[in-house]
Amino acid sequence: MTSHHQVGNALDVWEIGLSMTPAARALLLLGAAGRHDAGSRPVGERDRALLQACLPAGRWLDAVTECPSCGSQLDVELDPAALVAPTASEPQVSVVCGEYRVVARLPTGDDLAQLSPSGLVEELRTALLARCVVSADHAGRAVESSVLPEPVLLAVESAMAAADPGADVQVTLSCAECGAEWSSSLDPVRFAWTSVEHAARRLAVDVHTLAQAYGWSEAEILRLSPFRRRLYLSAVAP
Incomplete structure (x- = not known):
């Protein structure tokens, strides 16, 4: 947007x-x-x-x-x-967690602006990941981001945070x-x-x-x- x-x-x-x-x-x-x-x-x-x-x-x-x-x-x-x-030069992250492999791009300002202002935290998290996950597979079979288990989601979010440390200024x-x-x-x-x-x-x-x-x-x-x-x-x- x-x-x-x-x-x-x-x-x-x-x-x-x-x-x-x-x-x-x-x-x-x-x-x-x-x-x-x-x-x-x-x-x-x-x-x-x-x-x-x-x-x-x-x-x-x-x-x-x-x-x-x-x-x-x-x-x-x-x-x-x-x-x-500075943000990492590569705008995507690739995460392998167990039998899952996920490729996701870094969240952008447009992504955040598209989120519902009335959404609950977990709903916003799900919506943001759905926008950012480019591909996901389990044991070689493609899956939707909505079925990824919590450890995989945490690994993806951790990789995103490491690639764009300026997104959370401490x-x-x-x-x-x-x-x-x-x-x-x-x-x-x-x-x-x-x-x-x-x-x-x-x-x-x-x-x-x-x-x-x-x-x-x-x-x-x-x-x-x-x-x-x-x-x-x-x-x-x-």
């Missing part, structure tokens, strides 16, 4: 994406950045493209978390360039108060969406300020280049 929404600014993106699932938002954000091909790439590559497209170069991610041992609140700064590991954290160390998952889509939300809210304030000062419509203000918008804002509140 590739988003074909026409978006021209952060307000458009934010408004359109509010009703979307996180996976669909990722495609919307990438499309707005001109990366219409990223949805067909493995999830780790999608997330790397998201961080590059939605966060200014050199900007670190600010996060707040809680120590699981003592409950202290931690303010964390993360370097987005170092977060998402950050190692430590607490300055009690010295505890732990790993936590980081969601690049959430960070990218938060960045767009902040940009949209700033833009809404700019529109409000200029509309009050000059009587211009939202459309007229949004047609201004960023340079001219800042110039007029500086005249309103020097």
